[in-house]
Amino acid sequence: MQNTELKSILKEYEEKRFRRELALEQKKQEIYAKCPRLQEIEDTLKKLGITTVQSIANSDKTTHLQKIQELNQKIQQLKTEKQQLLASLQLSEKDLLPVFDCPICEDTGYTKESNGTVMCSCLTQKLLNTQYNKxxxxxxxxxxxxxxxxxxxxxxxxxxxxxxxxxxxxxxxxxxxxxxxxxxxxxxxxxxxxxxxxxxxxxxxxxxxxxxxxxxxxxxxxxxxxxxxxxxxxxxxxxxxxxxxxxxxxxxxxxxxxxxxxxxxxxxxxxxxxxxxxxxxxxxxxxxxxxxxxxxxxxxxxxxxxxxxxxxxxxxxxxxxxxxxxxxxxxxxx
Ligand SMILES: [Zn+2]
Missing domain, CATH: 3.40.50.300 (P-loop containing nucleotide triphosphate hydrolases)
Known part of the structure; x- marks a missing residue:
């Protein structure tokens, strides 16, 4: 397989991912403008995620479980509130996530398997198209x-x-x-x-x-x-x-x-x-x-x-x- 072809297809993938992230970010900003509370929740959820990981690492066994339970409860509450807010805007969780052309490799061209990183079928197919199916x-x-x-x-x-x-x-x-x-x-x-x-x-x-x-x-x-x-x-x-x-x-x-x-x-x-x-x-x-x-x-x-x-x-x-x-x-x- 021609290396240059692979390189140019991978560049396309990269640009596609970049454009998608940009578009998603814009979409999120529009949603947040309509409902600032959603952004607050998103930010808090991110912070709570980090706190959960830290408390698992730091706390001793007795306080450990109780702390994590409290954090989980808080996260659940916020998630429910987020869903309700999204529903009131006639949106769902999906609208805050990227949509990939290939959900298997998330448009990276490669997937992780037990035997290492392998080329995703979408990338293999693109190469076959350039080389044979033209x-x-x-x-x-x-x-x-x-x-x-x-x-x-x-x-x-x-x-x-x-x-x-x-x-x-x-x-x-x-x-x-x-x-x-x-x-x-x-x-x-x-x-x-x-x-x-x-x-x-x-x-x-x-x-x-x-x-x-x-x-x-x-x-x-x-x-x-x-x-x-x-x-x-x-x-x-x-x-x-x-x-x-x-x-x-x-x-x-x-x-x-x-x-x-x-x-x-x-x-x-x-x-x-x-x-x-x-x-x-x-x-x-x-x-x-x-x-x-x-x-x-x-x-x-x-x-x-x-x-x-x-x-x-x-x-x-x-x-x-x-x-x-x-x-x-x-x-x-x-
Ligand atoms: Zn793929």
């Missing part, structure tokens, strides 16, 4: 299930054309259900990955983006990349052209989306990389969430002919294969 991030943010229009898919069964006994609309409805189940059971290791198969313009990328949006909302990390770009980035790292730890990020993202598999220029090196990605992410599954969505314009027969048996067998066993069919949506939208 081309697709606005789509991830705006494409969602609400604007997924089933009417683009015909409700007429055409067995000959689509080799299916159900209509494109019934089919896409089934696929949508599979996607929703995938989101719901995202943390469950036994929930299968997704393989989207079918021609361009049938909503494969759109559905991947819908899922990505929902998974991001669950504060998981998402890495999106088209197959040609992904394989080239891995090779660039391997041959020392870049030092981005691409493979590491690909193996560790909670959700990896490989779009357009089959459009890459293929060679044995890339087959080996694809196998490593698919297999390692499956093996990880028991310790951490590493789910994958692969979409391809190849049909199933072509896909199975193109990639070697080890890859195909893992896809068959661990992926829900969704076949998209119908008329190209892009022409209908115009």
């Amino acid at each position: 081309s697709n991030i606005t789509n991830i943010q705006k494409e969602n299930f609400e604007n997924f229009n089933l009417l683009y898919y015909s409700d007429k069964v055409d067995t000959e054309k689509y080799s299916a006994s159900i209509s494109p609309r019934d089919n896409i409805q089934i696929i949508k259900g599979i996607c929703e189940k995938f989101i719901q059971n995202f943390d469950d290791p036994s929930e299968k990955n997704l393989l989207f198969v079918g021609n361009t313009g049938l909503g494969k990328t759109f559905l991947s983006n819908c899922i990505a949006g929902e998974i991001l909302a669950k504060r998981k990390t998402v890495l999106y990349q088209t197959a040609p770009v992904m394989f080239d980035s891995i090779l660039d790292d391997k041959f020392g052209k870049t030092h981005n730890n691409t493979m590491e990020h690909i193996l560790n993202a909670n959700l990896l989306i490989i779009d357009d598999l089959g459009t890459e220029y293929r060679n044995d090196l890339k087959f080996a990389d694809l196998y490593e990605i698919i297999n390692t992410r499956l093996l990880h599954q028991e310790q951490k969430i590493t789910k994958t969505i692969i979409s391809t314009n190849l049909n199933i027969t072509a896909l199975f002919k193109t990639y070697d048996e080890r890859i195909v067998s893992r896809l068959v066993e661990h992926y829900n294969i969704c076949r998209f069919f119908g008329e190209d949506i892009r022409f209908q939208k115009k």
